[in-house]
Amino acid sequence: METRRMCPNCRAFITTDDKVCPYCDIKLGARQVDRRSPADVLGGLIPHARFTTVVILLINTGLYAAMVLHMMRAGGSGGVTDFDLQTLFDFGAKYGPAVGGGQWWRLVTAGFLHGGLIHFLMNSWVLFDLGAQTEESYGTGRYLVIYFVTTVTGFLASYYWSPTLSIGSSAGIFGLIGAMIALGVRDRTSWGAAIRAHYTQWAVYGLLMGLIPFFATDNAAHIGGLAGGFVLAYVAGTPRLSGAVEQVWRIAGAVAVAATALCFYFMIRWMLAASNA
Numbered sequence: 001m002e003t004r005r006m007c008p009n010c011r012a013f014i015t016t017d018d019k020v021c022p023y024c025d026i027k028l029g030a031r032q033v034d035r036r037s038p039a040d041v042l043g044g045l046i047p048h049a050r051f052t053t054v055v056i057l058l059i060n061t062g063l064y065a066a067m068v069l070h071m072m073r074a075g076g077s078g079g080v081t082d083f084d085l086q087t088l089f090d091f092g093a094k095y096g097p098a099v100g101g102g103q104w105w106r107l108v109t110a111g112f113l114h115g116g117l118i119h120f121l122m123n124s125w126v127l128f129d130l131g132a133q134t135e136e137s138y139g140t141g142r143y144l145v146i147y148f149v150t151t152v153t154g155f156l157a158s159y160y161w162s163p164t165l166s167i168g169s170s171a172g173i174f175g176l177i178g179a180m181i182a183l184g185v186r187d188r189t190s191w192g193a194a195i196r197a198h199y200t201q202w203a204v205y206g207l208l209m210g211l212i213p214f215f216a217t218d219n220a221a222h223i224g225g226l227a228g229g230f231v232l233a234y235v236a237g238t239p240r241l242s243g244a245v246e247q248v249w250r251i252a253g254a255v256a257v258a259a260t261a262l263c264f265y266f267m268i269r270w271m272l273a274a275s276n277a
Helices: 038-044 048-073 085-090 096-100 106-112 117-161 170-186 190-209 219-236 243-276
Strands: 004-006 013-015
Touching: 048 085, 048 106, 048 117, 096 106, 096 117, 106 117, 106 170, 106 243, 117 170, 117 219, 117 243, 170 190, 170 219, 190 219
Parallel strands: none
Antiparallel strands: 004 013
């Protein structure tokens, strides 16, 4: 079990048993994830520290299942393992001409789609662990904003780099990696250096994989997400004890969720209009 945590005031590296920070002498309360009761997270079915990330993964899974049904009804090939380009486009993939034609919402919806089973499983595995680390470090509000904004910056970079169709949660994932690198840059301790080195390795390995034709990844989206996550997280910083500032981030997180829902509303409305045309 993880026994380390960060002081919410001075961000020093302490243990979960500390009641008072030995560095800044501030009284410590329980972590936000520890204060949640099992009833808050479906009777304990979803791990507390990964609740927000699991919700994102459930949305991705629901969309994946919907895409399978859509393609099967349309008579497409691939089944549950791979999707054809038409199915990906119908569900909101980034496609240059469509985005340029006013379908801006594709810059968001593309981040919740996957091209096949292996793509879906690999991204889900990475997000499951990375998301929990990012939320614990930055708080739920900042985490949601970072994930939403970096999905947009990732696919915006992809849009300007190439008009071809692109999808995947890796734009947001690289945004979270960029945020963790920023955490290590801001923290001048040995712990910060370790965090910086660890997630820089993640970024390098991920970008190198993008150079392998077999993976057919969109490195423009990865770089756009990585840069967006680093800049946003570096400016935003980590949670402090100031209630007003944290309330602003909670509101910003809710706005990010609402904006994502709005993008999917536009996607569904466009899909229904296209099917009736």
